[in-house]
Amino acid sequence: MSTPQDVPTHGFRHDPMGWALSDEAPEAAIVRKQVLRRPAEGDEQVLSDAIGALLAGQNSDGGFGEEGKETAGALLKMLDLGVASSARELRAAGEALGRRVAAGATSTCAGDEATELPMAIGDARALCGIGETAAPELHATLRWHADNVDLWINRGCPWGQAATITALAAGRGVLDIEDGLREALTWASEAVNGAGCISYFDPWSFVEIAATTDHPLAGAMLRKQLTLILRTQSPDGGWTMPDWWPTSQNSTVVFRALSRHGLLDVLRGLPPLPPGYKIGRTVATPAGDLWGLAWDGQAWWTCDEATNTAISFSGADGAVLRTVELPQGAGRGLGCWDGAPTLAQGSPWEKDPKRIVRVDPRTGACLAEMSLDCLNHAGGVAAVDGHVWVADSFFGRLFCFDGDGEVVREHVSLAGPLPVGLAADGDTLWHDDLWVPFFIRTGLDDGGQFVDCIEKPFREPFAPKPYGGVTRGMGHNDEGLWVIDREHGRIIQVGSAAPDGVAA
Structure with a gap:
């Protein structure tokens, strides 16, 4: 079999706009408002309700979860839902995470497990996302990952590679880490195989990389993953999985990735992909x-x-x-x-x-x-x-x-x-x-x-x-x-x- 082509010859089996313009879930409201710029009546209420449900779990000190351990994830979810970085609740969460970092509560081992870093890479991504980038712990964490790609690339858990690469992409404006990001994305774009996968890593987490950065290497990686994306589309036009499904697959990520890299309209204009069996x-x-x-x-x-x-x-x-x-x-x-x-x-x-x-x-x-x-x-x-x-x-x-x-x-x-x-x-x-x-x-x-x-x-x-x-x-x-x-x-x-x- 051949490998995926740089220029696709076939497109969606189902029109993704069918899902995007009719689904009532927050994921579709995000796509309509943030990706397509075509919000529907009621979307603001849907997103407001989702934000309210999330904020119901915020602790009195601004953090989320036991001892604030879920704060970074909540920050990223708030940004995903469109909460402004200046919002009071978001600022309070950022301050809570900053206090955890300063207290040494977010330290973690990285790479060969012999290196202790002052914060987890997910915390670094969250702080970059809200513009809180002055902490020396953040700089140290980004710098180590950018300078030591060989110690963490192609190893670790199924989601670790993508989490680190998205954090480096978010930190491009904080430090000069372009060389490290390029090295990691080069590995990822070259490693995607003919099934749109990279060994045992969750392939959908790499689609998320493409959804969060416009780096050309992320676009090259995404084009190789079309072989996977086009074959996992639901008849309703979306990609959203049940909440219990353990991969990173969801419609919002796919729409963001395809739109960011100029593929959404291209694929809609091509003949539908025929069965592959x-x-x-x-x-x-x-x-x-x-x-x-x-x-x-x-x-x-x-x-x-x-x-x-x-x-x-x-x-x-x-x-x-x-x-x-x-x-x-x-x-x-x-x-x-x-x-x-x-x-x-x-x-x-x-x-x-x-x-x-x-x-x-x-x-x-x-x-x-x-x-x-x-x-x-x-x-x-x-x-x-x-x-x-x-x-x-x-x-x-x-x-x-x-x-x-x-x-x-x-x-x-x-x-x-x-x-x-x-x-x-x-x-x-x-x-x-x-x-x-x-x-x-x-x-x-x-x-x-x-x-x-x-x-x-x-x-x-x-x-x-x-x-x-x-x-x-x-x-x-x-x-x-x-x-x-x-x-x-x-x-x-x-x-x-x-x-x-x-x-x-």
């Missing part, structure tokens, strides 16, 4: 509450959650070949290792032991058991070159085990942020990603090497359609990539719909 051969599946899909070299295996069994069925016509009872345990992933069904077990919300269980394909008896205590949430399973790989579906990393259960590689990143299901394809892995609408193929030499991706034909069950979620099972054989289509009681072979791949 095609469905090939299909095979009926056995009855049951099925999860997991794995090829043993001759037939498919799946599991029935209702009966705690593994079922082998024909890849030609779906005929059931055998059914075996499984060892007790919450199933999290299914693969085949040396011809035997291999499960990752252990609910992350219960006290079940986290383990790999390799079972006899004739009897279901346990052939081998290995601990997965090194994982937070056990996820997908796949075997490559005699080793078994298991996804940690909380941290978005993989662990590789040898036949003795020893970890031979750990914390390996793939080309998408949150792998759940896995399927081996030669010496590469396909994964179903919880945060993006693709099945993504990654090389394993060094981890994170994007090879290919296919848009998902459906997404379930963790998010409302058409957003990214997980299918109940994926596997690979000589015909290609297969996934469970539970709605229609079948497995389907999926491929890319066009030779130019996922490029926008």
